[in-house]
Amino acid sequence: MTTTHRSPALTAANVEAAVEALRERGLRVSAARRLVLEALYGAEGPLSAERIAEGLEGRLPRSDLASVYRNLETLEEVGLVRHVHLGHGPGLYALAAPEHEYLACESCHAVRSVAREELDGIRAQVREQFGYEARFTHFPLVGLCPNCLAESEGHAHP
Amino acid sequence: MTTTHRSPALTAANVEAAVEALRERGLRVSAARRLVLEALYGAEGPLSAERIAEGLEGRLPRSDLASVYRNLETLEEVGLVRHVHLGHGPGLYALAAPEHEYLACESCHAVRSVAREELDGIRAQVREQFGYEARFTHFPLVGLCPNCLAESEGHAHP
DNA sequence: CGGTAACTGCGAATGAGTCGCAAAAACTAA
DNA sequence: TTAGTTTTTGCGACTCATTCGCAGTTACCG
Structure with a gap:
């Protein structure tokens, strides 16, 4: 969405x-x-x-x-x-042209697409630590988006 | 495998x-x-x-x-x-008990499982940069494993 | 021992994607 | 233009992973 x-x-x-x-x-x-x-x-x-x-x-x-x-x-x-x-x-x-990679939220399923370079830092760290060359083009980087994170974190209101 | x-x-x-x-x-x-x-x-x-x-x-x-x-x-x-x-x-x-997360190779499909903490550094960076809390439990971190990376990188022998 | 949910097995259905094949285009060369 | 060749198309049937409906069992509670 x-x-x-x-x-x-x-x-x-x-x-x-x-x-x-x-x-x-x-x-x-x-x-x-x-x-x-x-x-x-x-x-x-x-x-x-x-x-x-x-x-x-x-x-x-x-x-x-x-x-x-x-x-x-x-x-x-x-x-x-x-x-x-x-x-x-x-x-x-x-x-394929605009080199996008994706961040997906496991909870609300929102998808954010970012330019390839924005993930260079993370790619570097993955490479350093595991020797893997991370790719988020076919499968996104999955997690909780800021919104869902805030909801799950702070107030656990009834 | x-x-x-x-x-x-x-x-x-x-x-x-x-x-x-x-x-x-x-x-x-x-x-x-x-x-x-x-x-x-x-x-x-x-x-x-x-x-x-x-x-x-x-x-x-x-x-x-x-x-x-x-x-x-x-x-x-x-x-x-x-x-x-x-x-x-x-x-x-x-x-669910041993808190594993997964690294998968897009090329040879090998899967490596690592203890949750091993990805703490990467999680921190993702959080800092995007506000996402990265999770590799349901969907792995995908990339090229060291082997496939080496193959694709260096010598492109016939 | 019943009784009564919670499970099971079965078969059929779903959703995403693929395949085989004959009919219908797109190019190519004349 | 047209004939020929080759790609594509449309269709229906099929696969694979997973889910659903439902009647028949089974595990647990009393």
Whole structure:
């Protein structure tokens, strides 16, 4: 719900550039493919395949969820799209371009997205302590958000 | 696969204590329930419901997966059991008692479990920077483990 | 020993995602 | 433009992990 996500404006130019990248790889630019891409360019935050499919209804003679999944997969292979798994619920898809990583709240399920660099400090510490290179792109950093933390911490009012 | 997990030995005393906790809450101690508990006490690392169910076969006239899930749910409500979601694959269940948190490798899927305190430093930094109280009990800290990191970093030998 | 919740087993249902396949596009070259 | 080739699509069926409904048991209390 709460998502600080800035995606590039949905401009013909942006979509056209992406489409060009597809053509260069020998992939075809079907109406469905293009619309999936547009949905992601126009989105405020990451979208589920289901939601994207809903958006296609009407804008396309017939559309189906399986194709949306296949397109998302393809777009991901090409590097245009990325997906996250935010706790329960379906996987969510977003443009790969703005290098976002995610913080999710275990309690209220709010998701905050932050620029990659904002997690550099934490990544450094994880690397130092465990030798792991932490990644919060496919799976978020999970915890209690400030709100839920305050609620659980202070006043345990009846 | 790779799991550094120390669970209390499977002793009658341990299981009996857990069983007592159940009785105190007005829950019944069925054969199936007890065996689920024993499986977790005897396990080296977290187990899937499926695996636990397999373990019941033979030790019980008839057993079924749905009941294992229900028992795990109950045991979790009581606070005896906890579950983790390690990337894809089914959820895994373990005793709640030894306060473990998990590091998972996105590439080779190895899972390392560490004592809760080992992540205190990272938790502190996350809290300081974002006000989040990080938790790696239900969802692990995900990244590249030292091995996979080394492979991807240095020599890109053919 | 009942009685009466709390469990169990079963089968069917759910949600997310994948797969196979024939029909329908998109490119490509002529 | 059109014919040919190859990708994509739409559909339905399927998987996997998990949940649900419900009738039949079973564990505990008296």
